[in-house]
Amino acid sequence: MPPNEPTTSTTTTAPTPVPAPAPAPAPTTHRSAPAVSLAGAAKAYGDVRAVDGVDLEIARGETVALLGRNGAGKSTAIALLLGLCPPDEGAVALFGGPPERAVRAGRVGAMLQEARAVPRVTVGELVAFVAGRYPAPMPVEQALGLAGIAGLAGRRVDRLSGGQTQRVRFAVALAGNPDLLVLDEPTAALDVEARHTFWKSMRAYARRGSTVLFSTHYLEEAEAHADRILVVDRGRIVADGTGEELRRAAGGSRVSFDLAGRPTEGLTLLPGVRALEVRGDRALLRTEDSDATVVALAELGAVRGLEVAPASLDDAFLALTAVEATTAERESAR
Numbered sequence: 001m002p003p004n005e006p007t008t009s010t011t012t013t014a015p016t017p018v019p020a021p022a023p024a025p026a027p028t029t030h031r032s033a034p035a036v037s038l039a040g041a042a043k044a045y046g047d048v049r050a051v052d053g054v055d056l057e058i059a060r061g062e063t064v065a066l067l068g069r070n071g072a073g074k075s076t077a078i079a080l081l082l083g084l085c086p087p088d089e090g091a092v093a094l095f096g097g098p099p100e101r102a103v104r105a106g107r108v109g110a111m112l113q114e115a116r117a118v119p120r121v122t123v124g125e126l127v128a129f130v131a132g133r134y135p136a137p138m139p140v141e142q143a144l145g146l147a148g149i150a151g152l153a154g155r156r157v158d159r160l161s162g163g164q165t166q167r168v169r170f171a172v173a174l175a176g177n178p179d180l181l182v183l184d185e186p187t188a189a190l191d192v193e194a195r196h197t198f199w200k201s202m203r204a205y206a207r208r209g210s211t212v213l214f215s216t217h218y219l220e221e222a223e224a225h226a227d228r229i230l231v232v233d234r235g236r237i238v239a240d241g242t243g244e245e246l247r248r249a250a251g252g253s254r255v256s257f258d259l260a261g262r263p264t265e266g267l268t269l270l271p272g273v274r275a276l277e278v279r280g281d282r283a284l285l286r287t288e289d290s291d292a293t294v295v296a297l298a299e300l301g302a303v304r305g306l307e308v309a310p311a312s313l314d315d316a317f318l319a320l321t322a323v324e325a326t327t328a329e330r331e332s333a334r
Ligand SMILES: Nc1ncnc2c1ncn2[C@@H]1O[C@H](COP(=O)(O)OP(=O)(O)OP(=O)(O)O)[C@@H](O)[C@H]1O
Pocket: 013, 014, 015, 045, 048, 049, 050, 068, 069, 070, 071, 072, 073, 074, 075, 076, 077
């Protein structure tokens, strides 16, 4: 592995590295610069604006989740900030300088999608090899310990379970002793127990005051393991805050009732209602004004099993991305 690539044992679907470094925003001093800084960063593939003018700062020591559906632009944003491809517009900096510099110095560890196991070497050999490429690596035992695989040092990397392999990749990402760890969907395809173990390792690393940025489709993971959630939709950041703040920003409540065979036509036209979901014989209405919605339902006689609850994080996510869709549709209709 050349020393100018992030510490990772993976191959990736992200675009291939381009030698020309991305222009860095005017740096503040390196000591005080944020871990990650994107200013108006944009990247398009043909007509698709995968990253569409993102402004973002991540302070040192923060654990941040990039949350979005398939194709929202998470991996492309990660590729930009790792310097794996230059932005078409805008600027990207890590620790106040070009991403390549931070990566070369071992300050950045990454776990990207699509891992391919290296055959025949042991876990300890692999981590030691990668550590040896960096100027101030983490001791191998420490990387294995933080990844929770101290007992696997002598095992061949191509003979491990999915969960073990993922933790080996995590140890490899730690090998350069990075200040910033970037994880692209690190728990995809892991079972519940393996996920739990993985997040425990990630938190042990974050507790050292390091910065972590991870992407996920899972709302619960974002809320449980990040200090801050960035909701990404169509290449833009449409919300930025804690889970609680996102719920508040999306606003509203959820009103549900038993349909009891009643048709659903017209329910979305009731006062306050923003969306309708039908689960079996139950209607779930997302509403901005639960009082008005409940009165209207009462007038229709649709009160069987009626419940009113605050919006969930799921509701907030759907509302935030739906609002953005409406805005985008309005813009494209102009
Ligand atoms: N190399 C590429 N060539 C063409 N289009 C691409 C390329 N990489 C990404 N895209 C497109 O850019 C958009 C954003 O993709 P990206 O992989 O960044 O999303 P994502 O949020 O990481 O998705 P997922 O959760 O499915 O991994 C998508 O429409 C995708 O099809």
